[in-house]
Amino acid sequence: MAYSEKLIKHYEKPSNVGNFGTTAEVKQRQDIGVGVVGAPECGDVMQLQIKVDQSTGKIEDAKFKCFGCGSAIASSSVATEWIKGKTLDEAMAIKNTDIVEELALPPVKIHCSVLAEDSIKAAIKDYQKKNGIEAAQTHAH
Amino acid sequence: MGLTLPVYLDNAATTRVDPRVVEAMLPYFTDVYGNPGSRNHRFGWASEAAVDAARKQAADLIGAQPKEIIFTSGSTEGNNLAIKGAAEMYAKKPTGQEGRGHVITAQHEHKAVLDPAKRLQKLGFDVTFLEPPADGVITAEQVKAAMRDDTILVSIMWANNEIGTINEVPKIGALCHERDVIFHTDATQWVGKMPTDVERDGIDLLTWSGHKIYGPKGIGGMYVRRRKPRVRVVAQIEGGGQERGYRSGTLNVPGIVGFGKACELCAQEMDSERERLLKLRTKLETELAKHIEHVQINGNKDKRLPNIMNMSFGFVEGEGLMMAIKDIAVSSGSACTSASLEPSYVLKSLGVGDDLAHSSLRLSMGRFTKEEEVDFAIEKITWAVHHLRELSPLWDMFKEGIDINAIEWQQH
Numbered sequence: 035m036a037y038s039e040k041l042i043k044h045y046e047k048p049s050n051v052g053n054f055g056t057t058a059e060v061k062q063r064q065d066i067g068v069g070v071v072g073a074p075e076c077g078d079v080m081q082l083q084i085k086v087d088q089s090t091g092k093i094e095d096a097k098f099k100c101f102g103c104g105s106a107i108a109s110s111s112v113a114t115e116w117i118k119g120k121t122l123d124e125a126m127a128i129k130n131t132d133i134v135e136e137l138a139l140p141p142v143k144i145h146c147s148v149l150a151e152d153s154i155k156a157a158i159k160d161y162q163k164k165n166g167i168e169a170a171q172t173h174a175h
Numbered sequence: 176m177g178l179t180l181p182v183y184l185d186n187a188a189t190t191r192v193d194p195r196v197v198e199a200m201l202p203y204f205t206d207v208y209g210n211p212g213s214r215n216h217r218f219g220w221a222s223e224a225a226v227d228a229a230r231k232q233a234a235d236l237i238g239a240q241p242k243e244i245i246f247t248s249g250s251t252e253g254n255n256l257a258i259k260g261a262a263e264m265y266a267k268k269p270t271g272q273e274g275r276g277h278v279i280t281a282q283h284e285h286k287a288v289l290d291p292a293k294r295l296q297k298l299g300f301d302v303t304f305l306e307p308p309a310d311g312v313i314t315a316e317q318v319k320a321a322m323r324d325d326t327i328l329v330s331i332m333w334a335n336n337e338i339g340t341i342n343e344v345p346k347i348g349a350l351c352h353e354r355d356v357i358f359h360t361d362a363t364q365w366v367g368k369m370p371t372d373v374e375r376d377g378i379d380l381l382t383w384s385g386h387k388i389y390g391p392k393g394i395g396g397m398y399v400r401r402r403k404p405r406v407r408v409v410a411q412i413e414g415g416g417q418e419r420g421y422r423s424g425t426l427n428v429p430g431i432v433g434f435g436k437a438c439e440l441c442a443q444e445m446d447s448e449r450e451r452l453l454k455l456r457t458k459l460e461t462e463l464a465k466h467i468e469h470v471q472i473n474g475n476k477d478k479r480l481p482n483i484m485n486m487s488f489g490f491v492e493g494e495g496l497m498m499a500i501k502d503i504a505v506s507s508g509s510a511c512t513s514a515s516l517e518p519s520y521v522l523k524s525l526g527v528g529d530d531l532a533h534s535s536l537r538l539s540m541g542r543f544t545k546e547e548e549v550d551f552a553i554e555k556i557t558w559a560v561h562h563l564r565e566l567s568p569l570w571d572m573f574k575e576g577i578d579i580n581a582i583e584w585q586q587h
Contacts, residue, residue: 045498051566056575073584074569075529077492077509077518081568099568103494103509107566 037104038138044108049115052097054083064088067161069153078102078146080110082153084117084125086161093117093125098153105143109133109150122158180502182548186387186541187336187364187483188506192433193389193542199436200391203429211426212417222428229435233396236438237362237381238372242401245418246431249395250363251287252412253382256397256422257359258291258330260408261380262300265327265357275299276327279318281342282524283307284332288361292330301325310475311338311525315346322350328357333365337508337521337537338474339483341365348377357406363387364480367441368449373398379406385430389542390437394430397421444542452540453481455549459538460484466557469573473527473535482540485522487531488556490570491563496536499559503552508535530569530579 037045053060060066066085072078079102085095096114100107112133117125130147133139139147162168183191203225209218211226230241247253258278266275280292282304292302303321307313313331329351334341344360351358359380365371366381367388373381381398385391399421400406414423464470469489485508488496493509508519509532517523518532527535538552564570572579 045495048566053571057572057577058575070568074533074579075584077494077529077533079568079584099566099571101490101495101567101569102492104498106492107495 041105041108041137041139044111044137045104048098048107048111050095050097050111050118051099053081053099054085054095054097064164065161067157067159067164069156069158069160071152071156072102072149074101078106078149080106080149080153082110082113082157084157084161086122088165092119092121094119102146102149103143105137105139105146106149108137109139109146110153112136113150113154117154122161125154126158128154178545178547178551182503182551184538184540184544184548184552185504185506186544187339187537187539189386189392190389190541191543192386192391193437193440195440196390196433196436200429200433203432207428211428212415222426225428225432226426229431229438232435232439232442234398236371236442237366237398238374239398240401243373243398245397245399245421246426246434247382247395247397247422248393248427249386250285250361250382250384252422253384253395253397254285254287254330254359254361255291256408256411257380257382258288258328259294260411260421261328261357261359261406262295262298263409264407266300267325267327268299270298273299274301274325277301277303277323277325278328278330279303279305279321279326280330281305281307281313281332283311283335283337283521284330285336285361285363288330288332307524309526310478311335311340311473311521312475312478313342313347315343315350318347319350322354322356326354326356328359330359330361332361332363334362334369334480335474335521336364337483337506337519338485338525339364339480339539340474341369341478341480344378345376348379351379352377355404364483367438368445368452368480368482370445373400379404380408385434385437388437388441391430391433394427394434396434396438448542449481452544455540455544455546456481456484458546459540459549459553460486462553463556466553467560471531473522473525483537484539485535485537487522487527487535488560489531489534490567490573491560492533493535495563496534496556496559499563500552500555503555506537506539508537509533 069082081099083097084093087094098110100110130151133147207221209222211223213219234241268275357379366383379400385394471487473485493507508522522532
């Protein structure tokens, strides 16, 4: 299977790998939202952490970790690059199809982009829940 | 001799054709090109003589008589012919009825056995798919317990293609002969690497392929016992009546010559080869286990072919791992390498969890594998697993003491 150059670049040198602390630590942080999607049995788990600037409401930093194939790792890397500097609404609007296009994912790998989209949404929802923000602004999916 | 990249460690998938095999084949494309079925001229005779010689080479490798060898296109065809052909021949009731007889096979057989067995179910046969124990080895006891009065056929592979485990074939053969049940074994991974004697081992039908033993693709052999008992199968490919009517179609003479040569070379070299491969495999496994924590060897560690290693690297996904070691050609039990989202059904049948099945690699060595290639693989895999664990949220959770199995994952 031939992968695109962009995909290989993101796989070999992924952006924003890491976290803002242990699971227990980030749970205490009001400014951090965590999304964990997928399952080990399915061969893909993505963990996305967003750090929100609470004065501007923008995502100032994002970190990911991913257990998965090369496409899953690259999709997570792209997702973190894209959401940095965006408002929660803007980040919510990112679609998996955008990632498919960016990385030229083959059809069997589309689920990787879906996971990336889901991880963004899950992290935002976690942040909103922590801060008592109702998901009123959430776009219909 | 330096290291040439990429390194090929996927010899259980297919092997490089031995140059001596290619050399033996070449005259049969342009010089000796007659149809062995042409009985009336010397072009035909020359080809027929070459086929006869190859049939002897193939028979000698497994302790059979040349007349007991049928040339096929490979093990997929051979397994189809053996399983469907024997079931049809020994059916207790005619086509169209139910209860035509009982067949025993196992869940971790190759698809080329499982799918013909499933076809038999549609044709009115009962099929038992034995569940392998955790070490993957099917025992004669297990087969015995599944036998019924109407059992007509047992098909158990000699050695498994994904994990290399060796089933109790001679014992299963003896059991089948006690009960007058036909015994077929898919010996694709076994023959050519391990000593084989169809008489001693109690085999009625045996199938193997050229391309796993340094011969060409598209050619294989099938052994059909001719005495004590005389075994017969119903042909699945009909036409000109070649191969004593068992397999019609003009013989693939260059392929057959190459197959024969490949069999002969294996017979000569397998003993020293086996020792060398075992040393390489031991080094590979020992070093990986030394440098990487949380690895597991899948399948029985002792009852195993010397050239196959199947290892799970916890918290790292197989395809991601393959991409990180892209200079090494291996296989993975991960779903991501196939179109389906299911991980290896072989590992699953052994009770290996889906997560560890996704984390598995199969490395298989062969005649052309060099020690420096194994060293390279050890170095690269060690690096890649550590690198990917740095990326793995599961590794973090594990290190933080979180029980991954207790988490309610969102299944997709």
